[in-house]
Amino acid sequence: MSIFGKSVFGNKATDSIPASSLDAATDVPEPSVRKSDDEWRRELTPEEYHVLRQAGTERPFTGEYVDTHTEGVYQCRACGSELFRSNEKFDSHCGWPSFWAPLADGTVRYIHDRTLGMERVEVRCANCDSHLGHVFKGEGYGTPTDQRYCINSVSLKLVPRGADGDVSAES
Template identity: 55%
Template sequence: MKVIHYFMMIGALQLAACTQQSKPTEMAYTTASTGDKPLPDYIVQALNSESLQDTVVKTEEEWRAILTKEEYFVLRQEGTERPFANEYNDNKTEGIYYCAACHNPMFSSGTKFDSGTGWPSFYQPIANERIKEVQDRTLGMVRTEVECARCGSHIGHVFDDGPAPTGLRYCLNSAALDFEKK
């Protein structure tokens, strides 16, 4: 008799599990991607207001219509802007850097540093799930490309020659970014 009750209870639990919604919930952001340092309120607010669940998909014609020629070249054709002649390399204002194509918040001025390369450089994203890293074998070398996790646009590359605490250098194109002051 106990065996029958046991199997009935297991069956009821399985049925209850199957009837629950399987819709993923959006992560509530409170800490940096390293998990140990609280994020400032303005960053938490930006992250929680821009969902990753809504993937942005557009035709190339639609992207051409909403992006400038330089943005399209960098974001959609995986181009690179000229070093030292871009908008955010020398920007020292506190704020958030967003994907210029879909407004996904990706990097904070708090992790920006002067790498001397001529492009805006960061040692970590605001949250790891906001970007996607993809192997890039163009130009006869192997590199790690950084893409926007929401729209798949090319943002730049990441290298392992950055400062502490991560040792990483996210070398990004200003044309791939929008900046909003704190």
């Protein structure tokens, strides 16, 4: 069954969704970065901690990257893993940065999220298990995947193309 199936009411679940359910080719390994709650609190600002470690959400239209069109690679703010490229970013006008696909298979993992009285798919960094946002399908955006990765700006760090000799953002 597709993870984008019927609404299911209930509590938040933390069961992983196989990457194949999102039309990905590979399964995602367990996170390799493991830190204590105290370590995360020392390394992250209170807002970053709330979103990345407690699955919070920043207010819409307030994030640093909502309207950014700079070419580059978006990294996980908690661990630095490369997650999205600017060429997969699009203007959805939803209040958060939107991408139509992650940078590569295995860079994010998917978790059933049944909070707020609906079934959604939470997106987390595969490397450190930090909350990034949610992915939605079938909303009618003209993207190649018909998916919208709705990601909190505070979960990301943009490395502009060419910064520090970086060429990973090139097509």
